[in-house]
Amino acid sequence: TVALFAGVAQADGLQGKVVGFSQIGSESGWRAAETSVTKLQAEERGIDLKFADAQQKQENQIKAIRGFIAQGVDAILVAPVVATGWDAVLQEAKDANIPVILLDRGVDASEDLYLTSVASDQVKEGRVAGEWLVNTVGDKDCKIVELQGTVGSTPAINRKQGFEEAIAGKANLTIARSQTGDFTRSKGKEVMEGFIKAENGGKDICAVYAHNDDMAVGAIQAIKDAGLKPGTDILVVSIDAVPDIFAAMVAGEANATVELTPNMAGPAFDALDAYLNGGTVPEKFIITESKLYTPADNPQGEYDTRKGLGY
Numbered sequence: 001t002v003a004l005f006a007g008v009a010q011a012d013g014l015q016g017k018v019v020g021f022s023q024i025g026s027e028s029g030w031r032a033a034e035t036s037v038t039k040l041q042a043e044e045r046g047i048d049l050k051f052a053d054a055q056q057k058q059e060n061q062i063k064a065i066r067g068f069i070a071q072g073v074d075a076i077l078v079a080p081v082v083a084t085g086w087d088a089v090l091q092e093a094k095d096a097n098i099p100v101i102l103l104d105r106g107v108d109a110s111e112d113l114y115l116t117s118v119a120s121d122q123v124k125e126g127r128v129a130g131e132w133l134v135n136t137v138g139d140k141d142c143k144i145v146e147l148q149g150t151v152g153s154t155p156a157i158n159r160k161q162g163f164e165e166a167i168a169g170k171a172n173l174t175i176a177r178s179q180t181g182d183f184t185r186s187k188g189k190e191v192m193e194g195f196i197k198a199e200n201g202g203k204d205i206c207a208v209y210a211h212n213d214d215m216a217v218g219a220i221q222a223i224k225d226a227g228l229k230p231g232t233d234i235l236v237v238s239i240d241a242v243p244d245i246f247a248a249m250v251a252g253e254a255n256a257t258v259e260l261t262p263n264m265a266g267p268a269f270d271a272l273d274a275y276l277n278g279g280t281v282p283e284k285f286i287i288t289e290s291k292l293y294t295p296a297d298n299p300q301g302e303y304d305t306r307k308g309l310g311y
């Protein structure tokens, strides 16, 4: 399980520790990969991982975290579905002396309520996607439609912001329509169908910016169903770098993606190990990379490398 997970510690400092993991659900291919990688990382380190799937509901996450606290786990990982509403439960974990590590999304809560956060720079992801589009369309007029992630989640807020920053001041690029597709393939397709109907059967749309690859894959299907060519008639740019978007690139139907590693648990467990066994307080924000991929970057090879790695 090589390159993607470089940095897997061989240390067994967390051997026998009990860690609760409150996962959001399984809305996307990326999410499924993060879940498998977290389980794999725990297994390799001898951690007893208590996994709880919240099925997209914050109340389920809060319940799960309270359950972990009651069980007296050694640490808690949480991928917070939305940004707000965490203060009380994080305070409860703190009062119980249980370190909490945030994975892949952020919270609007005091930083002293969690040990560290392992996530990408989501504003940057949006900016990288937007800069790619700016450079690709040049002086041409370009009407963009945007598929947003889950309402109130930090990746939806930040990826929107970064993209808008990148196209700011470019009068030829405008976001004509923007709606949530909840990070899912089916919602991405459904919302894109609506955009196509509203925009002259899709003929007025120059590009779709999706906050994740799954929504982009759904949008690609909607574009094809409308008799247009994704990747040519309508440019497709998104975020995550899951195998299916590389397959779409191979088929000429997707144009750019920004990579998000599914290995958030590796750095999280390293930080936890250093904290519990070495008394080292980690950086508050551990930031993963945001690399751009286009069809020029060997999409078949990227597909082959990723397929099977938890996706």
Ligand code: GYE
Residues within 6 Å of the ligand: 027, 028, 029, 030, 031, 104, 105, 155, 183, 211, 212, 213, 239, 240, 260
């Ligand atoms: O990009 C998307 C997902 O929270 C950053 O959540 C993550 C996002 C990821 O389901 O596919």
